[in-house]
Amino acid sequence: MRVTNNLIYDQSSRAIGQSNEKILKTQEKISAQTDIVKPSDNPVGASQILMYGDSTDRLKMFDESIKMAKSNLEYQEVALESLNGFMDRVRTLFIQAQNDINTQEDIDAIVQEISLINESMAELMNSRSADGSYIFAGTDTLSPAFIQDTEGRYLWNGNEGQKYAQISEDMRVPVTDSGKKLFQDIWTNxxxxxxxxxxxxxxxxxxxxxxxxxxxxxxxxxxxxxxxxxxxxxxxxxxxxxxxxxxxxxxxxxxxxxxxxxxxxxxxxxxxxxxxxxxxxxxxxxxxxxxxxxxxxxxxxxxxxxxxxxxxxxxxRRDNVLNEINRTLDTLSNEDSTYQQREEAFLNATASLNNAQQKIGEARSSVGARLNTLQVREEFSSANQLSNAVAQDRIGGLDMAEAATNLSMKEAALDASQKVFTRISNLSLFNKM
Structure with a gap:
């Protein structure tokens, strides 16, 4: 068989091209930091990596839902805690008002302070979350939960629905509570x-x-x-x-x-x-x-x-605790009210406050339990995402030291091939004549 110059050139050129491809492939793996750049590199491994990647993407989507749910519940928890503190203060002032040594001026000062607290509690009952939604209005979060009529009575304006957050494929958590149950439907005395x-x-x-x-x-x-x-x-x-x-x-x-x-x-x-x-x-x-x-x-x-x-x-009878407090304030403000009428008003307000605080306590416990559930679910999601990342690395992970060594070897081989090709391409019988 006669070896021609063209054959030698083609073989050398092909070897150099293959070396270049190997170098580029190794560089691409190093750049992507994975051993599987395309499915043909490892079809089975590529499908497993996609499966773990899809699982991680779903977990991240649920993580966003968990963050939103935690934000809403934390707003609710702060509002309920503040309301409970205000009610404790109102109860203390009512006890102080029952002291027989109080003059009407003293009573009027107490009435004024309780009135301001009542307005603050009304504002908390219409609390909004970070996105402007009314957190106690049920599912109608664009309208205030409570409004006042012409006589100053607080009326329920929302609905009794609850908004839910999907925190996993099979789990939903309520992120709102109806203010009707918490503040409006309070048993009176x-x-x-x-x-x-x-x-x-x-x-x-x-x-x-x-x-x-x-x-x-x-x-x-x-x-x-x-x-x-x-x-x-x-x-x-x-x-x-x-x-x-x-x-x-x-x-x-x-x-x-x-x-x-x-x-x-x-x-x-x-x-x-x-x-x-x-x-x-x-x-x-x-x-x-x-x-x-x-x-x-x-x-x-x-x-x-x-x-x-x-x-x-x-x-x-059920009524908003704010209305019961206002009725008691009206009795105290009336200088002609009898001792018996004032005593009855105190009892009515105290009973409503007790029942309202019981509802608030139950709601705070429920909110705390839901926050704990979200925390556990968040930790579970983080662990699963870490597990997915480890599995992906085990299947398609790239040993950077080994890849760098391979790249150096392939670059050295390419350099040698280029030098040999240069020398072979210069071979000619005319050089011996």
Missing amino acids: RTFRTELLTGDVSLTAKVQSQGDFQEYMDEYYDPEVPSVNEYQLVTSPLVDDGSEPDSTLTQSDSKEDRDRRRSFFGEPGNYSITNSQGDVVASGSYRAGKPINFNGMSFLLQGKPGASVDFALVPP
Whole structure:
């Protein structure tokens, strides 16, 4: 076989070109910092790297959702904490206002401070997140959660929906809470109404023990049949002729002694309480001027026995805690309000504050639990992304030291090939002639 110059040139040129391609490929791997630049380098490894990359991209997308959810919940947590602090301050001021040494000027100063706090609480109930959304308005986040009517009452203006954040393929977390549940639908102080039917007496009735009365309401109040909630209290003297034969009750030996005791302790008598069916639910003896207690309710009748009083359980009512506070402030601002009216106003406001703070406490616990869930999910996402990166590096990772060594060797081989090609291309028989 005759080796021609053209054959030698073609082979040398091809070898140099292949060396160049190897160098460029190695440089490309070093630049991309991966051993698999294109699928043909390692088809199976390339598909696995794409799979891990897609998983990481999904995790990063959920990370953005987690960040948004944490931001909303943190805004909500701050608002709830501030509201709870304001309510503690209002409660303290109401306790201070009940001091009998306060003048009306002192009361007015307390009313003014509570009014300012009430306005601050209203502003917190209409809190906005960083993007301007109302966080307590449900899903209608473009409108304020609460508005005021012409009489200054706070009304619910949102809806009861919740916004959710998708933090994984199978998990959603609520990022808002309805202000209607937290602030608007607050149980007010439960009470009852009375009407004096007969008897020359003065009647004072109030809830003496809110706990006992609430238990009784929970068990016996019937919202569907109002008549079931009606009762009658009847008092009667011990005997019709005014004598008191039972000395163990009166502890008297003569009529003069009995008269003196009656003027001091009050007229003795009996009482009975019947329900709407006529059944006696409570009975006993009492003295006029001393309270008759019945399941947390107290009836004080000043005068001789022989009176009848109708009373009924008032339907439980829900209202915004701010409205209940404002009603109490109106009572305190009225110089003509009686001690009993002010005491009742204090009780009403305190009951609403207690119930509102209970709701806020439950909401803060729920928000904290959700924030913990987001934190755990965020840590899980970071660990998964790290695991994906390790797997990708294990499959297509490039050993930079080895790649640099290979590049140097290939560059040296190319340089040698170029030198050999130069010498071979200069070979000619004419050089020997």
